[in-house]
Amino acid sequence: MSGEREDQRLKLARLAGPVLIAAAGVAGLWWSWGAWPDVLIDFGRELYVPWRLAEGQVLYRDVIAFNGPLSHYAVALWFFCFGVSLHSLVVLNGLILAGVLWLLYRIFLHIAGRGAATLACLTFLGLLAFSQLTFIGNYNWLCPYAHENTHGLALSLLALYLLFRYAEGRRLIWLGGSGFVLGLVFLTKAEIFVAVTASSAVAMAAMWRLDQPTLGAAMRAAGVWAGLAIAPVIVSVLLLATAMPASDAINSTMGSWPYVLNAQNTDFPFYTEGMGTDNPAARIGRILICAGWQLLLFAPPAVLAMFCRRRNRAAWIMTGTVFVAITALMAYLSFAHPVINWEFLATPWPLWLLLIAVMAAWPVMARRCERDHAAAATLKLAMAVLAMGLLAKMILNTRIYHYGFTLAMPATLMIVAALWTWIPRALAALGGQAMILRAAVLAAWLVTISVHIGVSNRHFEKKDHFVGTNGPDAFRADIRGLFVNQTLDFLKQRAAPGDTLVTLPDGIMINYLLRMVSPTPYTQYSPMMMRMYGEARMLDSFRRSPPDWIVLVHNDDSPYGAQFFGRDYGLHLKRWFDEHYAPVHLANAPPFEHPDKFGILTLRRRAPGGPR
Numbered sequence: 001m002s003g004e005r006e007d008q009r010l011k012l013a014r015l016a017g018p019v020l021i022a023a024a025g026v027a028g029l030w031w032s033w034g035a036w037p038d039v040l041i042d043f044g045r046e047l048y049v050p051w052r053l054a055e056g057q058v059l060y061r062d063v064i065a066f067n068g069p070l071s072h073y074a075v076a077l078w079f080f081c082f083g084v085s086l087h088s089l090v091v092l093n094g095l096i097l098a099g100v101l102w103l104l105y106r107i108f109l110h111i112a113g114r115g116a117a118t119l120a121c122l123t124f125l126g127l128l129a130f131s132q133l134t135f136i137g138n139y140n141w142l143c144p145y146a147h148e149n150t151h152g153l154a155l156s157l158l159a160l161y162l163l164f165r166y167a168e169g170r171r172l173i174w175l176g177g178s179g180f181v182l183g184l185v186f187l188t189k190a191e192i193f194v195a196v197t198a199s200s201a202v203a204m205a206a207m208w209r210l211d212q213p214t215l216g217a218a219m220r221a222a223g224v225w226a227g228l229a230i231a232p233v234i235v236s237v238l239l240l241a242t243a244m245p246a247s248d249a250i251n252s253t254m255g256s257w258p259y260v261l262n263a264q265n266t267d268f269p270f271y272t273e274g275m276g277t278d279n280p281a282a283r284i285g286r287i288l289i290c291a292g293w294q295l296l297l298f299a300p301p302a303v304l305a306m307f308c309r310r311r312n313r314a315a316w317i318m319t320g321t322v323f324v325a326i327t328a329l330m331a332y333l334s335f336a337h338p339v340i341n342w343e344f345l346a347t348p349w350p351l352w353l354l355l356i357a358v359m360a361a362w363p364v365m366a367r368r369c370e371r372d373h374a375a376a377a378t379l380k381l382a383m384a385v386l387a388m389g390l391l392a393k394m395i396l397n398t399r400i401y402h403y404g405f406t407l408a409m410p411a412t413l414m415i416v417a418a419l420w421t422w423i424p425r426a427l428a429a430l431g432g433q434a435m436i437l438r439a440a441v442l443a444a445w446l447v448t449i450s451v452h453i454g455v456s457n458r459h460f461e462k463k464d465h466f467v468g469t470n471g472p473d474a475f476r477a478d479i480r481g482l483f484v485n486q487t488l489d490f491l492k493q494r495a496a497p498g499d500t501l502v503t504l505p506d507g508i509m510i511n512y513l514l515r516m517v518s519p520t521p522y523t524q525y526s527p528m529m530m531r532m533y534g535e536a537r538m539l540d541s542f543r544r545s546p547p548d549w550i551v552l553v554h555n556d557d558s559p560y561g562a563q564f565f566g567r568d569y570g571l572h573l574k575r576w577f578d579e580h581y582a583p584v585h586l587a588n589a590p591p592f593e594h595p596d597k598f599g600i601l602t603l604r605r606r607a608p609g610g611p612r
Contacts, residue, residue: 276396
C-alpha cells in the first residue's frame with residue numbers, strides 16, 4: 001500500500017510542473033490576447049509576404065526578402081491549407097510555442113532537474129513569450145517581427161535535443177535528424193545558424209572526447225550529420241531554380257549571408273548600439289557594475305546556506321526570513337521607491353554564461369562524466385555554447401527586451417537553471433542548506449516576473465483601438481491604430497477592385513488588411529533597405545509598375561542614420577512621387593515633419609497629362 005502511495009506521489013510530482021506551465025501559458029494567452037503585433041512596423045511583412053506566396057508569387061523574384069526562404073514558405077503553406085488571416089497565423093505560432101515549451105522542459109529536465117525545468121519554462125512564458133517590453137510590439141512568440149527568429153531558435157533547440165538522443169543510444173537516425181534540422185536552420189537566419197552550428201559541433205566533439213570512437217566511426221557519424229545538413233539547402237536551390245535562374249536560386253537560398261558579411265550593411269547606429277560596440281569601455285563597465293549588484297543580492301544567502309549545516313527548525317526559519325526579506329527589499333526598490341533599472345537586468349548575462357560554459361566543459365574535458373550522465377553533460381555544454389553564440393549580436397548590450405525575446409532566451413533560462421539547481425547543488429555538496437539560496441532565487445524571480453508583467457500591461461492598456469474590424473484579422477493597437485483605420489476606411493471607399501498600393505517607408509500591414517497588392521517587389525523602404533538594394537533599383541520598379549495609390553506613413557528612422565523619408569533619404573523617390581501623385585487624404589499630422597507628430601498621407605496617381 002505504501003508503495004502505491006509513493007507511486008501516486010511521484011506521478012503527481014511529474015505532472016505538477018507541466019500542469020503549472022500549461023496553466024501559465026493559457027493565462028498569458030488570455031492576458032495578452034490580440035495585443036501581440038505592431039500595427040505598422042515589421043510584422044505586416046510577416047502577413048503580406050506569405051499571403052502573396054500562397055497566391056502564387058515567388059519569393060525573391062516577385063517579393064523581396066532579406067532572410068532565408070523557409071519561414072515565409074512555411075507560413076504560406078499554412079495559409080494555403082488553413083486560410084489567410086492573422087488568427088490563423090497565431091494558431092500556427094501557438095503550436096510552435098507549445099513545441100518550444102516541450103523541448104525546453106525536456107532539455108532542462110535532463111540537465112538541471114524537474115524544478116529547474118518548470119521554472120525555466122515559467123520564466124520563458126512570463127518574460128518572453130507574450131510580453132511587450134518596448135513601445136513597438138512584435139517582440140513576442142505569437143507575432144514576431146521576423147519568423148526566422150522564432151523558427152530558427154525552435155529548430156535549434158530541436159537539433160540539440162536530437163543530438164542528445166543520439167548521445168544516449170548512438171542511433172544514427174537521431175544524428176541524421178539533427179543534421180537535417182540544422183540544414184533547415186540555415187534557411188532561416190545567419191546568426192542563429194552560426195550559434196547552433198557551433199553548439200552542435202561542440203556537442204559532437206564532447207561525445208567523441210568521452211567515447212573516443214575509432215576514426216572510421218567518427219568519420220561515418222560526421223558524414224551522416226553533415227550530409228543531411230546539406231540536404232535542405234540543396235532542395236531549396238532546386239525548388240527555387242524552377243522559377244528563376246540557378247545563380248539567383250543559389251543567392252536566394254543564401255538569405256541574409258551576403259548582407260551580413262558586408263560591413264557597410266551593419267554599421268548603422270541601430271546595430272552598433274544594439275551590439276554595444278558604440279562605446280565598448282562604458283558597456284564593459286556597466287556589465288561589471290550590474291554583475292556586482294547581482295552578486296551582492298545572492299552572495300549573502302549563499303553564505304547563510306553554508307552556515308546552516310542541518311535542515312532543522314532554525315534552517316527553515318532562516319529560509320523563510322531570506323524569502324521575505326529579499327521579496328520586501330526588491331519590491332520596495334521596484335515599486336514603492338523605484339531605483340532598480342530593470343533595463344539592465346540581462347547586461348551581465350555574457351559574463352555568467354562564460355562561467356557556466358567553463359563549468360559545463362570541465363567534466364567533459366577532464367573525462368569525469370559517468371556514462372549515465374555523459375549525454376546530459378554534453379547537452380548542458382551545447383546549450384551553454386548556443387546561449388553564448390546567440391548573445392553575439394548584443395554581446396555588450398544584452399537585454400531581454402527587443403531582440404532578446406529570442407537571442408537572450410537560452411541564456412536567461414541557463415542562468416535560471418544555474419541559480420535553482422547547479423549552484424545550490426554545489427552548496428549542498430559542501431554541506432550547506434541549498435533551500436536558503438533557493439528561497440532567495442524564488443523571491444527575486446517573483447519580483448522580476450511581476451515587474452516585467454507590469455511593463456507589458458502598461459503597453460497593453462494603451463492598445464485601445466481595434467484594427468481589422470472584428471474579423472479574423474482583428475487586433476489591438478495604440479493611437480496609431482486610429483489613423484490606420486481612417487486610412488483603411490478611405491481606401492475601402494475610394495480604391496477600385498484591382499488597384500495597387502505601396503506603403504512606405506514601412507506599414508505594409510495596410511496592404512495586407514486591404515488585400516491590395518504592391519506592384520513593386522519591396523516590402524520596406526528604410527535607409528537600410530535602400531542601402532542594401534539601392535534607391536535607383538527601387539525607383540525603377542516604380543517606373544515600370546507605378547501603383548495606383550501610395551501611402552506615406554510617418555516613421556523616425558534616426559537609428560539607421562537618416563531621420564525622415566523624403567528629407568534625409570529617399571529624395572529621388574520623393575521627387576518622383578511629387579511629379580506623378582497628388583495627396584488626397586491625411587490622417588492626423590503630415591508625416592516626416594516632426595518626430596512626435598504621427599500621421600499618414602495617402603497619394604493617388606495623377607491621370608497621364610493631368611495637372612501637377
